[in-house]
Amino acid sequence: MDFQVHEHDVIVIGAGGAGLRAAIEASAAGVSVGLVCKSLLGKAHTVMAEGGIAAALANVDNRDNWKVHFADTMRGGQYVNNWRMAQLHAMEAPDRVRELEAWGAVFDRTPDGKILQRNFGGHKYPRLAHVGDRTGLELIRTLQDHGIHKGIQVYMERTVVRLLLDAGRVSGALAYDRERGRFTVFKAKAVILACGGIGKAYKITSNSWECTGDGHTLAYDAGAEWIDMEFVQFHPTGMIWPPSVRGILVTEGVRGEGGVLRNKEGKRFMFGDIPDSYKPQTAKDEEEGFNYVLGDKNANRPPELLTRDHVARCIVREAREGRGSPHGGVFLELQTFAEWYGKKKPGFKAEEHWKKKLPSMYHQFKELGGLDITKEPMEVGPTTHYMMGGVRVDSDTQMSRVPGLFACGECAAGINGANRLGGNSLSDLLVLGKLAGEHAAKFVKAHPAVNTPNDQIEDAAKWALAPFDRPPAENPYQVMHDLQDMMQDLVGIVRKEDEMVRALDGLEKLKARAARCHVAGHREYNPGWHTAIDLHNLLAVSEGITRAAILRKESRGAQFRDDYPTKNTREFGRVNTIQWKAADGSMQIKLEPIAPMPQELKDAIAAEGGGKLPEELV
Amino acid sequence: MGQVTLKVWRGNSESGQFQEYTAEAGEGMVVLDAVHQVQATQAPDLACRWNCKAGKCGSCSAEINGKPRLMCMTRLDDLPPGEVITVEPMRTFPLMKDLVTDVGWNYEVKKQIAPFAPRKADHRDGTWKMHQDDADRVQEFRKCIECYLCQDVCHVLRDHHKHDQFVGPRFLVHLAQVEMNPLDTGDRIADTKNKHGIGYCNITKCCTNVCPEGITITDNAIIPLKERVVDEHYDPVMMLLRLVLPKKKSGQRSAVSGQETHG
Numbered sequence: 001m002d003f004q005v006h007e008h009d010v011i012v013i014g015a016g017g018a019g020l021r022a023a024i025e026a027s028a029a030g031v032s033v034g035l036v037c038k039s040l041l042g043k044a045h046t047v048m049a050e051g052g053i054a055a056a057l058a059n060v061d062n063r064d065n066w067k068v069h070f071a072d073t074m075r076g077g078q079y080v081n082n083w084r085m086a087q088l089h090a091m092e093a094p095d096r097v098r099e100l101e102a103w104g105a106v107f108d109r110t111p112d113g114k115i116l117q118r119n120f121g122g123h124k125y126p127r128l129a130h131v132g133d134r135t136g137l138e139l140i141r142t143l144q145d146h147g148i149h150k151g152i153q154v155y156m157e158r159t160v161v162r163l164l165l166d167a168g169r170v171s172g173a174l175a176y177d178r179e180r181g182r183f184t185v186f187k188a189k190a191v192i193l194a195c196g197g198i199g200k201a202y203k204i205t206s207n208s209w210e211c212t213g214d215g216h217t218l219a220y221d222a223g224a225e226w227i228d229m230e231f232v233q234f235h236p237t238g239m240i241w242p243p244s245v246r247g248i249l250v251t252e253g254v255r256g257e258g259g260v261l262r263n264k265e266g267k268r269f270m271f272g273d274i275p276d277s278y279k280p281q282t283a284k285d286e287e288e289g290f291n292y293v294l295g296d297k298n299a300n301r302p303p304e305l306l307t308r309d310h311v312a313r314c315i316v317r318e319a320r321e322g323r324g325s326p327h328g329g330v331f332l333e334l335q336t337f338a339e340w341y342g343k344k345k346p347g348f349k350a351e352e353h354w355k356k357k358l359p360s361m362y363h364q365f366k367e368l369g370g371l372d373i374t375k376e377p378m379e380v381g382p383t384t385h386y387m388m389g390g391v392r393v394d395s396d397t398q399m400s401r402v403p404g405l406f407a408c409g410e411c412a413a414g415i416n417g418a419n420r421l422g423g424n425s426l427s428d429l430l431v432l433g434k435l436a437g438e439h440a441a442k443f444v445k446a447h448p449a450v451n452t453p454n455d456q457i458e459d460a461a462k463w464a465l466a467p468f469d470r471p472p473a474e475n476p477y478q479v480m481h482d483l484q485d486m487m488q489d490l491v492g493i494v495r496k497e498d499e500m501v502r503a504l505d506g507l508e509k510l511k512a513r514a515a516r517c518h519v520a521g522h523r524e525y526n527p528g529w530h531t532a533i534d535l536h537n538l539l540a541v542s543e544g545i546t547r548a549a550i551l552r553k554e555s556r557g558a559q560f561r562d563d564y565p566t567k568n569t570r571e572f573g574r575v576n577t578i579q580w581k582a583a584d585g586s587m588q589i590k591l592e593p594i595a596p597m598p599q600e601l602k603d604a605i606a607a608e609g610g611g612k613l614p615e616e617l618v
Numbered sequence: 619m620g621q622v623t624l625k626v627w628r629g630n631s632e633s634g635q636f637q638e639y640t641a642e643a644g645e646g647m648v649v650l651d652a653v654h655q656v657q658a659t660q661a662p663d664l665a666c667r668w669n670c671k672a673g674k675c676g677s678c679s680a681e682i683n684g685k686p687r688l689m690c691m692t693r694l695d696d697l698p699p700g701e702v703i704t705v706e707p708m709r710t711f712p713l714m715k716d717l718v719t720d721v722g723w724n725y726e727v728k729k730q731i732a733p734f735a736p737r738k739a740d741h742r743d744g745t746w747k748m749h750q751d752d753a754d755r756v757q758e759f760r761k762c763i764e765c766y767l768c769q770d771v772c773h774v775l776r777d778h779h780k781h782d783q784f785v786g787p788r789f790l791v792h793l794a795q796v797e798m799n800p801l802d803t804g805d806r807i808a809d810t811k812n813k814h815g816i817g818y819c820n821i822t823k824c825c826t827n828v829c830p831e832g833i834t835i836t837d838n839a840i841i842p843l844k845e846r847v848v849d850e851h852y853d854p855v856m857m858l859l860r861l862v863l864p865k866k867k868s869g870q871r872s873a874v875s876g877q878e879t880h881g
Contacts, residue, residue: 040667041725042764043675098744104734106748106756106799113747131757137674138760148725149733156722179714208669242646248672364672367691368646477658521663524630525715528662 008034016044017429018409019194020143025437049136050251052128054423055093077417079616084395096430171450181523213541215411224400229389230548238383258337270303329381398436418557650689676765759795768825784815787825794839
């Protein structure tokens with residue numbers, strides 16, 4: 001077979017926020033960097049991030065600092081996070097945000113000309129640096145425009161199908177290009193995976209076609225481990241009507257700016273369900289919540305800004321118990337806040353205010369939903385949004401257990417534990433992406449060259465082309481739809497053992513069908529073929545999620561088990577699920593204890609918990 | 619809504635033709651949904667780019683009933699009922715396959731534009747003071763999702779193929795964005811005239827009309843840039859003043875030239 005060959009010191013796979021930041025850092029260290037991405041540069045899923053970047057800049061509330069951000073992140077993750085990653089993240093996020101400004105980002109400003117910060121779920125103080133509700137676009141464009149002048153070679157619209165190994169060390173990757181379907185061998189001493197999430201394993205998702213668990217599966221197939229795969233974040237507010245937009249994200253910023261959730265009876269149901277661990281930080285009434293939105297330092301946050309896992313479950317409960325909106329969600333409205341604020345501040349122009357604060361939400365609902373959010377309530381419901389689980393990496397270097405293989409961003413895991421706070425993913429991309437780039441460059445300088453074995457290249461290419469040679473049997477689109485339906489129904493927001501065991505059985509059947517997928521046409525820009533290849537990744541991560549969710553027999557963060565509806569900290573509060581591929585190709589799983597937390601960090605958490613430590617840390 | 623008929627361009631750089639497909643139209647469906655339906659059920663190898671399906675990434679640009687638009691933001695029920703919907707690739711760029719064009723030229727152009735170069739930080743922590751009023755002007759341009767529909771519709775590129783002499787509206791917006799950033803110290807005005815070909819634009823506003831982000835490309839980005847070019851290169855008073863005054867970046871100039879801008 002014919003292969004194009006490109007050689008670099010470091011190959012970064014994925015050009016969202018994490019991949020770009022990693023590439024910039026590696027390149028700055030003086031090594032040659034190739035950046036391989038599935039789409040055009042600047043189109044990655046990072047553009048969809050809306051609300052902001054969490055960093056304890058303390059521009060709006062000077063009581064904020066990294067320790068409070070760390071404690072918030074750990075509480076949000078229900079204490080099964082990798083505490084070292086959470087610490088590094090909280091400490092370095094402010095520098096990463098300031099650096100963006102030096103690279104051309106233009107954030108919204110405070111009245112005294114500093115970077116403005118907004119409220120978000122689970123964050124004690126206003127902490128999210130933002131640009132209206134299009135912060136992700138600002139972040140990716142800033143990194144892109146900075147990165148193109150830094151000598152990084154970009155390979156657009158190429159999908160990696162397999163990592164290459166030389167005696168257990170990573171040595172490159174095999175990819176195909178969308179335009180012609182030709183294969184490219186990337187030779188490298190180090191590979192950084194920054195491939196994003198797995199949302200396409202589910203029917204209702206805010207994720208694009210790209211989010212098929214590529215990084216997860218490339219690492220798994222190469223011998224790396226997974227951690228925390230049971231924790232899939234269902235964002236509480238996705239659009240649900242009309243059907244064609246179902247799943248598209250409605251930013252948490254809507255609630256951060258005063259948006260209120262109501263059921264069909266008009267009741268503001270979140271006030272009726274505030275977890276004990278959050279009671280001291282939650283408003284006691286509407287007045288206090290709105291004062292918090294306006295920046296009153298003595299007020300606590302409204303219950304709509306509880307963590308995403310909790311708000312999503314409350315919405316599901318309202319809908320299941322018959323109090324939902326006409327299309328199976330609940331209402332999210334801006335009118336109550338506007339009316340309250342209008343009384344306080346004569347001359348307040350609601351329409352102008354919302355268009356300025358939430359421009360892309362206004363546009364999105366107006367164009368796609370035919371609805372004016374400044375005047376009418378939105379209908380919202382949970383949507384698969386973010387994968388907390390992924391490639392297990394070292395907290396200080398982002399390297400997996402495969403030498404030379406690094407991971408960062410959504411496909412790596414550890415920092416978020418059982419639930420990610422909004423705003424922490426953009427900061428995670430920057431902080432841990434930089435770390436991955438820095439250490440990949442160091443690795444390259446310290447290690448000799450490697451080979452890309454021909455038999456692996458031939459084998460991977462043959463595997464990728466197999467769907468063309470099969471007789472017409474299964475349509476890859478249909479297999480993908482059936483997988484998404486099944487995961488949505490059986491391993492979704494509310495989980496039960498018997499349903500998940502059925503899902504494992506279903507996955508075996510889907511794997512067999514995937515192996516019979518046939519593709520028509522040629523290799524040039526053929527989405528049917530691409531779907532057939534992506535299926536391998538989606539099936540692997542779906543199995544990972546299901547097996548980990550079965551093993552964790554408790555409810556914690558994003559994992560809600562109907563058959564084990566409470567936390568079981570004694571058995572599961574101090575462990576992570578770890579998965580890997582055995583020599584025979586089967587998926588293995590175990591529970592592993594979390595390393596003890598240093599006293600300094602425990603003190604930071606206790607300081608935020610009224611002097612008390614949570615059960616998990618005692 | 620029943621069924622809709624789509625006429626979709628199928629082909630590559632050598633040949634091609636329209637092909638008709640039908641799709642079941644549901645409430646709120648957009649053109650991209652219909653194209654996906656065709657892909658999943660009738661033409662699995664139909665090529666189209668897309669990512670976010672929410673008007674935020676700018677991947678699914680096409681010409682729908684002859685007009686440059688995003689497929690994900692064009693609702694079927696906004697198109698004339700009962701009529702065939704034509705979907706074609708952007709014409710200004712070389713065709714790769716079906717609805718996908720080679721937009722690589724745009725990436726090369728951007729590399730030619732001098733990057734943002736901030737002044738020394740105002741504060742010791744490496745940050746700057748900037749007021750929202752100043753941010754507002756730049757933020758409008760930074761809304762751009764790089765869909766290249768403005769490039770597609772611009773006759774300088776579309777009909778006259780001046781790709782080697784004119785960067786097109788997208789990159790005039792990009793230039794405006796860096797030039798008007800209050801922290802920037804670079805000067806791209808000479809390049810804007812000589813290298814980036816701003817003189818080719820005769821402000822017909824076609825770009826502004828197709829921008830899915832509603833950026834006022836012509837009035838807010840291109841015309842002020844043209845004024846800066848005129849100030850710097852053709853204004854006799856300025857020419858004299860330049861000889862005696864210390865060199866300053868355009869946009870941060872003295873009150874004298876500030877008044878000249880709208881003269």
